[in-house]
Amino acid sequence: MPTHYNIARIIINLSLDKTFDYNIPLHLASNIDIGSMVKIPFGNGNRNGFVIDLPEKSDYPTLKDLEGIIGDKPMISTPLIELGKWMADYYCCTREQAITALLPAAVRGRLIKEKKRKIIHLKNEDDIPIILQTLSKKAPKQADALKFLMQNGQCSLTDVVKKCKISYTAIASMEAKSYISIEDVIEERDPFANDHIIPTSPLKLNTEQSNALSEVIRSINSDEKDVILLFGVTGSGKTEIYLQSIAECLKQNLESIVLVPEIALTPQTTERFRSRFGDQVSVLHSHLSPGERFDEWNKINNGRVKIVVGARSALFAPFQKLGLIIVDEEHETSYKQDNVPRYQARDVAVMRGKIENVTVILGTATPSVESYHNTQQGKYNLVTLTQRIEEQQLPKMHIVDLAVENAENERHQIFSRRLITEVNDALENGEQIMLFLNRRGYATQLQCMKCGYVGECSECTMNYTYHKSRSQMICHLCGAVIKAPKKCPECNDPGIRFSGLGTEKIEASVRGIFPYARTLRMDSDTMTKKESYRHALTSFRAGEIDILIGTQMIAKGLHFPNVTVVGIIFADQCLNLTDFRAGERTFQLLVQVAGRSGRGDLPGRVIVQTYTPYHPILMSAIDQDYVVFFEKEIKSRIQLQLPPKAHLLLLSFKGDNEEKVRSHADYCFELLTSKIPKDINCSPVLPSPILKKRGLYTYQILMCTEKIMTLSKYIKLFFTSIKCPQKITVTIDVDPYSLL
Ligand code: ADP
Ligand code: ZN
Numbered sequence: 224m225p226t227h228y229n230i231a232r233i234i235i236n237l238s239l240d241k242t243f244d245y246n247i248p249l250h251l252a253s254n255i256d257i258g259s260m261v262k263i264p265f266g267n268g269n270r271n272g273f274v275i276d277l278p279e280k281s282d283y284p285t286l287k288d289l290e291g292i293i294g295d296k297p298m299i300s301t302p303l304i305e306l307g308k309w310m311a312d313y314y315c316c317t318r319e320q321a322i323t324a325l326l327p328a329a330v331r332g333r334l335i336k337e338k339k340r341k342i343i344h345l346k347n348e349d350d351i352p353i354i355l356q357t358l359s360k361k362a363p364k365q366a367d368a369l370k371f372l373m374q375n376g377q378c379s380l381t382d383v384v385k386k387c388k389i390s391y392t393a394i395a396s397m398e399a400k401s402y403i404s405i406e407d408v409i410e411e412r413d414p415f416a417n418d419h420i421i422p423t424s425p426l427k428l429n430t431e432q433s434n435a436l437s438e439v440i441r442s443i444n445s446d447e448k449d450v451i452l453l454f455g456v457t458g459s460g461k462t463e464i465y466l467q468s469i470a471e472c473l474k475q476n477l478e479s480i481v482l483v484p485e486i487a488l489t490p491q492t493t494e495r496f497r498s499r500f501g502d503q504v505s506v507l508h509s510h511l512s513p514g515e516r517f518d519e520w521n522k523i524n525n526g527r528v529k530i531v532v533g534a535r536s537a538l539f540a541p542f543q544k545l546g547l548i549i550v551d552e553e554h555e556t557s558y559k560q561d562n563v564p565r566y567q568a569r570d571v572a573v574m575r576g577k578i579e580n581v582t583v584i585l586g587t588a589t590p591s592v593e594s595y596h597n598t599q600q601g602k603y604n605l606v607t608l609t610q611r612i613e614e615q616q617l618p619k620m621h622i623v624d625l626a627v628e629n630a631e632n633e634r635h636q637i638f639s640r641r642l643i644t645e646v647n648d649a650l651e652n653g654e655q656i657m658l659f660l661n662r663r664g665y666a667t668q669l670q671c672m673k674c675g676y677v678g679e680c681s682e683c684t685m686n687y688t689y690h691k692s693r694s695q696m697i698c699h700l701c702g703a704v705i706k707a708p709k710k711c712p713e714c715n716d717p718g719i720r721f722s723g724l725g726t727e728k729i730e731a732s733v734r735g736i737f738p739y740a741r742t743l744r745m746d747s748d749t750m751t752k753k754e755s756y757r758h759a760l761t762s763f764r765a766g767e768i769d770i771l772i773g774t775q776m777i778a779k780g781l782h783f784p785n786v787t788v789v790g791i792i793f794a795d796q797c798l799n800l801t802d803f804r805a806g807e808r809t810f811q812l813l814v815q816v817a818g819r820s821g822r823g824d825l826p827g828r829v830i831v832q833t834y835t836p837y838h839p840i841l842m843s844a845i846d847q848d849y850v851v852f853f854e855k856e857i858k859s860r861i862q863l864q865l866p867p868k869a870h871l872l873l874l875s876f877k878g879d880n881e882e883k884v885r886s887h888a889d890y891c892f893e894l895l896t897s898k899i900p901k902d903i904n905c906s907p908v909l910p911s912p913i914l915k916k917r918g919l920y921t922y923q924i925l926m927c928t929e930k931i932m933t934l935s936k937y938i939k940l941f942f943t944s945i946k947c948p949q950k951i952t953v954t955i956d957v958d959p960y961s962l963l
Contacts, residue, residue, distance in 0.1 A: 232276035240317035244281040245289040258297030262290040302579045315939045315955040316564040325539045329513040339407045341380035364389045423498045435606045439468045442582040453586040455608030457818025461586045477546025478529045484555035485534040507533030535568040548572045553585035559960040589811040593867040618827030620845045624836045642830045645788045654787040656770045663746040664688035667723030671711035682918040701917040745773035787825045794833040806840045813844035870931035873959040874924040878951040881920040888922040903928045913963045
């Protein structure tokens, strides 16, 4: 290895997927490394780029000199650069796009600087009384300032100026006379400035937990690290295992990353880490200001924190001595990013673990079919926790057949008699209730009973949802809002009907049936402000609310000891999704929602209302028997060549002219399939299930293969050689989670 490098291979943010070689001038040679951010002459001006390689030779005979290095050390570690390259290959994006994802925008753009504060110290404290004698007469302001410093110790420059009403010149003169010294200190924006946390110490683990922890520690200490699937029922104490695993890393001076789905980034989750490890923890979430994000990144990069808790992008925390990556709620689909690079954070976490030889824990009460399959294949280690802490019982699930209910009831009711009884009992005993429906709004369809008119968004293939409290019709795809009509807009008939259930309607019915209960609705309509989510959960926790009504927002990761009844208003709703993961999601959702109840001393009940009481997915969810669910599910996935048996790749062609979109898709299809490698299956061109969204039409090609890297390579190459017509965009989604 040469000690001085001559050539830097650089990517710049142009999405060309090309690298450029530059000559490294001698005076920069000792400072440059892979991951350095550099300034280069490019075209007529300058650009910033990242060094991704330091090759010995270049294919180009003459190279320009690079202009300078930005920052005093590399911004991206070599393993992270390697991870970025892998992401570009796997997810079919350019290397720039992948590497861009590794750094927060605030760091990448260099728009934010560290905030500095000037701090004044007294220099020779013993001499001050003598100095004061002369100063008091000659320069009383300076004397006051010295006294102020004697009383308060070191102070910020602005404080001294303000409190002692002294000028900056006078302070400069005090510095010149060596009475004081002034120092620049980096001031961090502290997102927790107003928080109070109560420290906790490690709990004594039960047998299952100790076994799980030993398995983690064994992996941390061995040469070959493992991916451990920690499959523990809700309330089995997985978080305590995370905490003690992290403590072990700290003991060995190793760093840890904890990924949590954005939705679980509630104070509850993050507080548990901060309560145990204090300011060794950095919490990254979407509500941080760019300045706060910048500071947190610097803290991590400079080794001042050892633990990061955050959503997706926390995975790229610039740690140098990583010892552990934890992915909590590994089954959560929000780990998949839905814009470029379309990566799945859990899978990238496993890859980072592999590159940096680090133990990875995937924790969940309802494993994704992919991860559980990997344990069956011997790729991941399976560790299970079957017992809830203190032997609390898992809640009992009861199915209510809505067809029978409707037949026996006069009118069609939202709440079955069983659910009403359970809620009343709980209210009487001062217990809390959660009601779950994964759809917001009041009614999901408006129809004219005379002419058949249905209110549909003009820009999307989507019915308007009626929001009664605002008297509005809202398209949940594009957000378009129109005034709710009183008569049919087509035929003027007053006989319009609203049908289909939303959370707003549930709330109204709850108020009607349980007029004395205190209720709160949590969905993205009511939780619009930054603080409202936190606020709502705090008041529910404090017992100020009896019935919490909500969408998936209330389904996950929350812990409320006083909740005894959970009502799932309409379980069929998720089963109807046109998606091969619908069954898996329904199973997860039911078990997770159920896990919200009976977490304290009181036993929990879950009432599941459905029209398909004998659906196999519901049956396995009722028994909370994951293995039964998995065995069935994996069989059909294998039969249908679906993940995890094979990988999917979804090509979407979008544009405002439907004919042009389709014809470009057809053209690509012909070319693609003429040369396609043998073991790749390819669907014909199909309209997306949501053909039109925001005025744009989508046509798709779905591909499937067991060798995804081969397919990714083929597709990436293919689309760099095809010219895309104007106003048409093609997106490539590898391992897609939404087929819309
Ligand atoms: P999970 O993440 O598996 O749903 P949690 O980690 O939230 O479960 O644990 C549920 C509750 O049990 C928490 O209040 C936690 O503090 C408590 N707990 C966990 N482990 C122990 C233990 N060994 N002894 C006593 N309480 C525990
Ligand atoms: Zn719309």
